[in-house]
Amino acid sequence: MSNKLTILKIGGSVITDKSGELSARTEIINRIANEIKKANINQLIIVHGGGSFGHPIAKKYGIKEGLKQEYQKVGFAETHHVMTVLNGLFMDALIWHNFPSVSVAPSSCIVTENGRINFFDQTIIGSLLKMGITPVLYGDAILDSTLGFTVISGDQIVSYLARNFGANKIVIGVDVDGLCDSDPKKTKNSKLYKHLTLKELEDKKHSIAASNSLDVTGGMLGKINELTSAIEQGITVLIINANEPNRVYKALTGSKVKGTLLEKE
Amino acid sequence: MSNKLTILKIGGSVITDKSGELSARTEIINRIANEIKKANINQLIIVHGGGSFGHPIAKKYGIKEGLKQEYQKVGFAETHHVMTVLNGLFMDALIWHNFPSVSVAPSSCIVTENGRINFFDQTIIGSLLKMGITPVLYGDAILDSTLGFTVISGDQIVSYLARNFGANKIVIGVDVDGLCDSDPKKTKNSKLYKHLTLKELEDKKHSIAASNSLDVTGGMLGKINELTSAIEQGITVLIINANEPNRVYKALTGSKVKGTLLEKE
Numbered sequence: 001m002s003n004k005l006t007i008l009k010i011g012g013s014v015i016t017d018k019s020g021e022l023s024a025r026t027e028i029i030n031r032i033a034n035e036i037k038k039a040n041i042n043q044l045i046i047v048h049g050g051g052s053f054g055h056p057i058a059k060k061y062g063i064k065e066g067l068k069q070e071y072q073k074v075g076f077a078e079t080h081h082v083m084t085v086l087n088g089l090f091m092d093a094l095i096w097h098n099f100p101s102v103s104v105a106p107s108s109c110i111v112t113e114n115g116r117i118n119f120f121d122q123t124i125i126g127s128l129l130k131m132g133i134t135p136v137l138y139g140d141a142i143l144d145s146t147l148g149f150t151v152i153s154g155d156q157i158v159s160y161l162a163r164n165f166g167a168n169k170i171v172i173g174v175d176v177d178g179l180c181d182s183d184p185k186k187t188k189n190s191k192l193y194k195h196l197t198l199k200e201l202e203d204k205k206h207s208i209a210a211s212n213s214l215d216v217t218g219g220m221l222g223k224i225n226e227l228t229s230a231i232e233q234g235i236t237v238l239i240i241n242a243n244e245p246n247r248v249y250k251a252l253t254g255s256k257v258k259g260t261l262l263e264k265e
Numbered sequence: 266m267s268n269k270l271t272i273l274k275i276g277g278s279v280i281t282d283k284s285g286e287l288s289a290r291t292e293i294i295n296r297i298a299n300e301i302k303k304a305n306i307n308q309l310i311i312v313h314g315g316g317s318f319g320h321p322i323a324k325k326y327g328i329k330e331g332l333k334q335e336y337q338k339v340g341f342a343e344t345h346h347v348m349t350v351l352n353g354l355f356m357d358a359l360i361w362h363n364f365p366s367v368s369v370a371p372s373s374c375i376v377t378e379n380g381r382i383n384f385f386d387q388t389i390i391g392s393l394l395k396m397g398i399t400p401v402l403y404g405d406a407i408l409d410s411t412l413g414f415t416v417i418s419g420d421q422i423v424s425y426l427a428r429n430f431g432a433n434k435i436v437i438g439v440d441v442d443g444l445c446d447s448d449p450k451k452t453k454n455s456k457l458y459k460h461l462t463l464k465e466l467e468d469k470k471h472s473i474a475a476s477n478s479l480d481v482t483g484g485m486l487g488k489i490n491e492l493t494s495a496i497e498q499g500i501t502v503l504i505i506n507a508n509e510p511n512r513v514y515k516a517l518t519g520s521k522v523k524g525t526l527l528e529k530e
Binding site: 148 | 332338339341342343345346349350352353356357359360363364365366367368369370372373374376384386388389392393396397398408413414
């Protein structure tokens with residue numbers, strides 16, 4: 001596959017209101033779709049999070065911990081279903097902007113083992129990329145060969161696809177400016193790290209504030225842990241604030257943008 | 266897999282208003298979901314059609330004939346997208362009735378060659394069935410190794426899955442009472458065939474009226490052609506009117522019901 005592949009992750013905290021339930025920020029989704037269309041990247045995979053759609057229901061039914069009781073089966077069904085609803089809103093915006101993109105349902109092609117991907121047929125994603133059509137995936141409730149079912153984070157999918165397709169860049173859109181020395185939502189003078197190598201990242205892990213909005217998939221530290229294996233492989237990761245207009249566009253097109261750049265060395 | 270597997274197909278003409286565009290019959294979807302829940306079948310696969318969601322857009326962009334021009338890519342994206350919207354309404358109803366069911370997106374796991382399935386990873390469908398969770402599929406816009414992309418009918422998926430999983434029964438819910446000697450929508454005194462063997466079916470093919478609402482996937486004769494290979498394998502096919510209350514329920518539970526039963530001999 002082309003070494004120009006970019007993977008864009010849009011966090012659930014950006015496109016949904018996490019203080020609510022099933023509360024989508026359609027105006028922000030629409031603006032981001034517009035920036036994606038404007039950036040006009042041919043080789044692109046998009047992955048989005050679950051926010052106030054997937055997380056509350058996954059938590060309520062204990063989906064991440066696996067199948068233990070019969071009543072959870074409907075919860076599993078419901079978790080996937082609400083994710084398809086959120087994904088539908090995202091796809092609506094992309095297609096309305098005439099951006100050729102097709103959703104690929106993680107639960108239709110991924111099986112995990114103890115929460116980690118161990119089966120992922122990527123034939124269809126590869127074919128879509130060859131045709132210049134952008135596959136869109138999302139954090140999802142999926143089958144697990146040991147647990148019965150579980151929850152997979154969008155971040156695990158991002159890291160896996162980046163490594164497998166040899167992406168050269170991952171853009172992570174969150175609701176803060178990047179990685180800071182303290183929680184930017186709680187501390188006024190928190191300092192943004194503009195550039196960190198893997199070694200610096202490891203040293204600073206204790207001081208990097210976990211995202212304000214911890215969810216079933218682990219917040220900011222969960223993201224970092226998932227992405228480390230991709231960075232080790234030489235893929236650069238750029239964390240930006242997708243709530244701020246034009247940052248997604250700038251990050252996709254390689255323009256100078258406020259954020260944190262993570263590199264191997 | 267269990268020999269008690271039933272596959273239920275619900276036609277697009279039942280759950281949508283084919284005279285409109287993107288016009289779902291949510292009350293009928295809800296009633297059918299209720300009948301499915303009441304029937305309480307553990308080993309069940311559901312497949313639904315596209316009706317006024319998939320067909321008009323697929324036709325507008327010539328999706329079935331494959332990728333010829335750039336502008337069709339957005340049409341391909343849009344066709345799949347509207348199918349996920351219709352599927353979402355169906356899933357909403359099933360989950361609201363506490364029926365454990367998960368949608369499996371055909372475009373995420375099937376690739377055709379010249380319109381016929383040549384790659385279909387059924388791992389996830391098999392696992393869902395083992396857990397007693399009903400997979401729900403639908404006619405879809407999917408990738409094709411020779412055409413680029415195409416449209417797959419729900420009927421082709423039904424027949425393929427029935428043969429592969431060794432189903433013992435296929436129930437086809439349409440908007441007429443079954444197969445008749447003339448088009449029941451145009452002729453008042455058309456006679457319903459209650460039982461046909463494959464040989465009788467072949468003899469009567471010329472007199473069996475094609476469904477009133479011909480669509481990109483071929484109407485009633487298209488259905489028959491798809492299902493013949495399943496019937497040859499000893500799977501019975503029962504065609505019923507899903508617009509009439511309780512017929513889906515009766516067909517699923519094996520009660521006496523008005524319709525056409527197709528059997529090998």
